[in-house]
Amino acid sequence: MSFKDLQLNKPILRAIAEAGYDNPTLIQQKAIPAILEGRDVIASAQTGTGKTAAFALPILQRLLHKQDAPKTGKKVKALIVSPTRELAQQIEQNFITYSTHTQLRTAAAVGGVAIEPQKEALKKGVDILVATPGRLLDLHKQEAVNLTAVEILVLDEADMMLDMGFLDDVQKIERLCPSDKQSLLFSATIPYKVEKFAQSILLQPERIAINPNEATTDKVAQLLYYVPKPQKIELCIYVLRNTIKGNVIIFRRTKYGVDKLESSLTKNGYTVASIHGDKSQTERQEALKEFKKGNAQILIATDVAARGIDISDLDAVINFDVPNVTDTYVHRTGRTARAGKEGITYTFCSADEKNYIANIQKAIGIQLDVIKDHPFPLDPEAKPQVHKKQGSKYKKGRKSTASKKKKKRWY
Structure with missing residues (x-):
């Protein structure tokens, strides 16, 4: 037609x-x-x-x-x-x-x-x-x-x-x-x-x-890397240097995460633009403009950018943080392979994100291609990190011993 x-x-x-x-x-x-x-x-x-x-x-x-x-x-x-x-x-x-x-x-x-x-x-x-x-x-x-x-x-x-x-x-x-x-x-x-x-x-x-999974299966190669959470930035730099040629959007879950990754990649010589909710509309527009012009080869974004941004010939998407909602994964993946073109998605999964991967694979009906040959593999037996809340370093009580000694009392 x-x-x-x-x-x-x-x-x-x-x-x-x-x-x-x-x-x-x-x-x-x-x-x-x-x-x-x-x-x-x-x-x-x-x-x-x-x-x-x-x-x-x-x-x-x-x-x-x-x-x-x-x-x-x-x-x-x-x-x-x-x-x-x-x-x-x-x-x-x-x-x-x-x-x-x-x-x-x-x-x-x-x-x-x-x-x-x-x-x-x-x-x-x-x-x-x-x-x-x-x-x-x-x-x-x-x-x-x-x-x-x-x-x-x-x-x-x-x-x-x-x-x-x-x-x-x-x-x-x-x-x-x-x-x-x-x-x-x-x-x-x-x-x-x-x-x-x-x-x-x-x-x-x-x-x-229209079949919601069609665009994520036919035209997009979907690669999965298991990696310890502290080494995700190192893996990201490794993938950018050795695998990706062209422009890429990297998705992070938080604004702090976007800023941290932008700082790390800039120190490693990459030209980076970023958008998230704390940036003004003018700053966000300028970042998109620089990326579309090719002045920045990497755009780092929270999911505010997951829908609606039409960037022609986007080569790759990196899910730095695995989304906890399947639809978000589908929308992120849809940034590449638009209008029938081919694309590639890289997803970095740490131990505490394995359940999200299982849900995504079940929802889209395919298994992501696991890439084991990389420098930062995750131990298959690794357990999710549990961050215990630390108590106060001070002893319980109204005053510390030291403060009581210093305090001059009238009695």
Whole structure:
């Protein structure tokens, strides 16, 4: 199937061709016709399978006949709600790319950056708004955005949105839009709470499900290294020097872990960028920009970056810390081997993370390839380290003996 078979208009087809895409992915083949028919859709598909284009292309097609409205007369007709700033900005860029040969205008409204430029853009008029929940509600409170003309509402990465505690905000946003809008819900997984939420807002939706394990098994070599936890940094440097050629994202569980690894790799001569929750939005954008340009060969991140960052030709992903949630492993792995390309994932497992590996392998239905030939093997009999809480070095009691001697008493 080609994009022409999906009955898309010439301006959109031209933009798709210029972006280098020839054939639609499976999620696009199934979702685009349903959205063009005006149906509500609930779709689950692995990250990296082209979900953004699956809703962006039909939305642009449906709004084409309204593209010539005067700029100041434009109202938000399509609203895309995203859980993270990075993902929202990525979606915005996709819409801009696909609408190059139209007069449709797209803007993003995200937190962490100044609100005034966003208010100014909305005042000038936009057709498509991509927003994070908190910033969107802030703009609404300040009467800077009007959602009464919304025709299409998209909730992207719905499972992540609910996990991050945005359920109340998303429900408020949904109620601010007209009741007769078309609603689209896209998610990597459809757990019970997402299903329940979907039932409350979608009307007889078209259900689309793409095998969630397909992208992690077909195109990605998944390698597993057992290693003592104190030697993970040494193993990381060894793998970077001897195995990986090209750019790589390394995932760590904590912000402290990101900073520590960045310091170690920088001392060893690597150019490194990093993103985590304590960095400002400007710092995070700059880090991504440097990585995409090739000025930094390594990006270290917490899972704030696990979804939505579209980096072409990413060679490898390193799971420095094994995620304790299977979906997180799938999302991390999905950063490489995007759009049908091949990739490789390295996972470093210490003794206390073996249970996580067992759960991951059970969920994705394959055994990871164990690499035993490396300088820092983990003893198969090694037990997880138990960190006992140390008591006070002082004796129990009101005062130490020394302090009692020094204290001059009146009696």
